[in-house]
Amino acid sequence: MRGEITLRLGRAVHLPIRLRPAAVISSLFVLLLATSIAGLQFGSTAIALADILHWLFPFKASDPETGSIMGLRWPRIVAALLGGAMVAASGHLLQIVARNGLADPGLLGISQGSMAAIVIGAAVFGLAPSMLVWLGLAGGFATAILVMTLAYRLTSSSGLILVGLAVGIVLIAAIEIVMVQGGILQFARWLSWSHGSLTAVSASNAAMLILWGSFLLPVSLIASSKVMPLLLGHEQAAGIGASPRKLSLLLTLLAAMLVAPVVAAIGPISFLGLIAAHIARRLVGERPGEVMPVTMLVGALILLAADTAGRTLFLPVVVPAGILISIAGVLIFLAAARLARPRR
Amino acid sequence: MRLLSIAIFAATLAFAPSAIARNVTDHGGNTVNVPDEPQRILSLHDWTLTVMTRELDAPLIASAGRLAPDGSAFMRGGRELFGLDFDEIELASIHGKPDLERIRALKPDLIVANIGDYGALREQLFTIAPTLMFDAENGRPPFELYRDYAGWIGKQARFDELKSAYDTRIEAARKSLSPALLSGTYSAIIANERDGTLGLLKEYGVLTMVLDDLGLQRVALTKSVPSGQSRMTIGAELIGEIDADLIVSSYLPESGETADSIFAALSRIAPGYEAFLRAYQAKRILSFSRYEIYPPSFRGAALFLDKLEAKAD
Numbered sequence: 001m002r003g004e005i006t007l008r009l010g011r012a013v014h015l016p017i018r019l020r021p022a023a024v025i026s027s028l029f030v031l032l033l034a035t036s037i038a039g040l041q042f043g044s045t046a047i048a049l050a051d052i053l054h055w056l057f058p059f060k061a062s063d064p065e066t067g068s069i070m071g072l073r074w075p076r077i078v079a080a081l082l083g084g085a086m087v088a089a090s091g092h093l094l095q096i097v098a099r100n101g102l103a104d105p106g107l108l109g110i111s112q113g114s115m116a117a118i119v120i121g122a123a124v125f126g127l128a129p130s131m132l133v134w135l136g137l138a139g140g141f142a143t144a145i146l147v148m149t150l151a152y153r154l155t156s157s158s159g160l161i162l163v164g165l166a167v168g169i170v171l172i173a174a175i176e177i178v179m180v181q182g183g184i185l186q187f188a189r190w191l192s193w194s195h196g197s198l199t200a201v202s203a204s205n206a207a208m209l210i211l212w213g214s215f216l217l218p219v220s221l222i223a224s225s226k227v228m229p230l231l232l233g234h235e236q237a238a239g240i241g242a243s244p245r246k247l248s249l250l251l252t253l254l255a256a257m258l259v260a261p262v263v264a265a266i267g268p269i270s271f272l273g274l275i276a277a278h279i280a281r282r283l284v285g286e287r288p289g290e291v292m293p294v295t296m297l298v299g300a301l302i303l304l305a306a307d308t309a310g311r312t313l314f315l316p317v318v319v320p321a322g323i324l325i326s327i328a329g330v331l332i333f334l335a336a337a338r339l340a341r342p343r344r
Numbered sequence: 345m346r347l348l349s350i351a352i353f354a355a356t357l358a359f360a361p362s363a364i365a366r367n368v369t370d371h372g373g374n375t376v377n378v379p380d381e382p383q384r385i386l387s388l389h390d391w392t393l394t395v396m397t398r399e400l401d402a403p404l405i406a407s408a409g410r411l412a413p414d415g416s417a418f419m420r421g422g423r424e425l426f427g428l429d430f431d432e433i434e435l436a437s438i439h440g441k442p443d444l445e446r447i448r449a450l451k452p453d454l455i456v457a458n459i460g461d462y463g464a465l466r467e468q469l470f471t472i473a474p475t476l477m478f479d480a481e482n483g484r485p486p487f488e489l490y491r492d493y494a495g496w497i498g499k500q501a502r503f504d505e506l507k508s509a510y511d512t513r514i515e516a517a518r519k520s521l522s523p524a525l526l527s528g529t530y531s532a533i534i535a536n537e538r539d540g541t542l543g544l545l546k547e548y549g550v551l552t553m554v555l556d557d558l559g560l561q562r563v564a565l566t567k568s569v570p571s572g573q574s575r576m577t578i579g580a581e582l583i584g585e586i587d588a589d590l591i592v593s594s595y596l597p598e599s600g601e602t603a604d605s606i607f608a609a610l611s612r613i614a615p616g617y618e619a620f621l622r623a624y625q626a627k628r629i630l631s632f633s634r635y636e637i638y639p640p641s642f643r644g645a646a647l648f649l650d651k652l653e654a655k656a657d
Contacts, residue, residue: 202467
């Protein structure tokens with residue numbers, strides 16, 4: 001087939017590899033590596049590339065000054081890479097479940113569900129951060145189920161988005177009521193967290209994301225190769241022997257699991273799921289198995305670039321990554337909504 | 345030989361660095377090992393911590409600041425009360441937008457931050473220097489919090505000296521202000537025009553501190569402010585509950601507000617308030633610059649007393 005090569009390993013194993021996705025993924029990896037090194041190099045204190053490389057491969061003791069700065073930079077770079085990939089993967093899965101290219105954990109209320117659970121857990125019950133991830137997961141999943149149930153009988157796929165937006169608005173109002181009850185101090189904390197900033201990411205936050213990401217990202221990649229029937233619609237999928245309802249439920253749970261730890265560590269990052277999956281489909285087409293890895297890489301790249309730009313370009317002001325992504329996201333959302341064709 | 349040993353020992357004591365560490369428990373309940381006499385204090389809240397550090401004559405090297413419309417950075421309270429600017433000390437970060445690398449580059453030996461804005465950053469700040477969290481809004485009187493802070497940074501004696509002068513000033517004010525005012529009631533409010541509500545203040549810097557110390561009584565509704573909090577929001581329909589012999593409020597000059605802005609705000613929130621608030625009829629609704637009355641500061645307290653004496657009599 002044109003645009004495809006076959007990797008032959010002995011006589012038995014023949015792996016067909018499509019050239020375009022392979023080229024896109026390779027290019028994104030290179031871009032991501034370069035952006036990561038730039039993220040390590042630039043900040044309020046510039047560090048020479050040689051010192052960065054020396055710190056990355058410390059065959060002899062690294063300069064303490066560089067080590068100290070790197071101690072502030074590496075957790076947020078790791079969190080940006082993993083958090084970006086996880087939110088983007090979540091958005092892509094929700095777009096498949098909703099059969100709507102505008103779906104996003106924020107637009108479907110899942111991020112808000114996680115936020116509400118985390119805020120209530122922390123502000124009302126004073127739970128420890130390690131517990132908040134599980135609470136965020138439960139909140140995100142419960143919201144996803146609620147939204148899907150409410151939108152069950154709506155024929156238009158955009159109905160799901162409208163229900164998600166409505167539920168999200170109600171949840172944000174509930175969060176604000178809880179925060180206002182807690183006084184100005186609590187409200188100030190909520191406001192800071194709700195911007196989606198990586199400034200407060202610590203080594204333990206990064207370790208938590210590594211733990212969750214190392215399990216959920218491979219699962220998402222595997223899941224993406226099984227979801228093709230859902231793109232046909234539920235009736236057609238059932239006709240070819242798939243279980244669309246069961247599959248949708250599992251994918252929604254996975255989407256909620258991907259978002260919850262990111263919300264707990266960084267705060268909500270609106271529109272990232274929408275932007276990343278949209279760009280990925282433009283790059284490699286519609287096959288979920290190919291779109292998913294590209295979506296993850298694009299999501300990681302966007303969040304890392306936004307965080308690096310936010311903490312270097314506007315000094316002395318540090319702009320939260322979530323705000324920069326929201327600005328870009330609204331523009332892409334409007335463009336995507338205008339270009340999107342209604343599915344029949 | 346023995347004499348020489350004693351001389352060396354004495355010299356060692358005399359020239360040994362004074363930065364012996366000690367444990368301090370901050371308002372977040374964290375026990376932190378801090379230098380006995382910090383030499384490079386970095387403040388991350390301008391109109392509480394920066395002001396107090398400056399007033400206590402502690403070695404302040406940097407502070408968080410805010411951006412003025414012209415793009416320049418300034419310190420709320422620090423500028424108005426002490427003429428402090430960023431030619432004198434370094435800019436640590438813009439308020440609410442912390443730059444950890446900039447803070448690290450300033451090499452503080454003690455970081456002081458307010459818990460509301462920086463509680464989530466404590467772990468990161470602690471990798472740079474010992475960090476103490478101050479809570480200006482936990483419902484305790486401002487000068488109690490100030491006393492805590494002075495103890496944390498080893499300036500208890502300076503605090504006591506300032507407090508003594510303040511007590512003398514309060515006694516003088518009791519003699520100069522009218523007995524009718526001093527035996528009356530007061531309420532401290534903030535008018536939230538945006539959502540049509542009023543903030544009833546239980547503790548608000550020297551504004552409430554001074555009035556309490558003068559002997560004025562708070563309106564009964566103040567008892568409804570939840571414990572551990574310094575204010576509560578009430579609807580406009582409760583405006584009658586805040587009526588008192590004296591109503592005090594504050595304005596933010598950087599937003600273009602003046603001492604008269606409170607009247608326009610009350611008109612929008614509770615139209616016709618002039619007819620039923622006796623404080624208005626007695627011309628006892630007074631508003632003061634928030635830069636001067638919010639910081640827990642003896643200089644701010646003295647300024648407030650001066651203005652109160654001028655306006656209330």
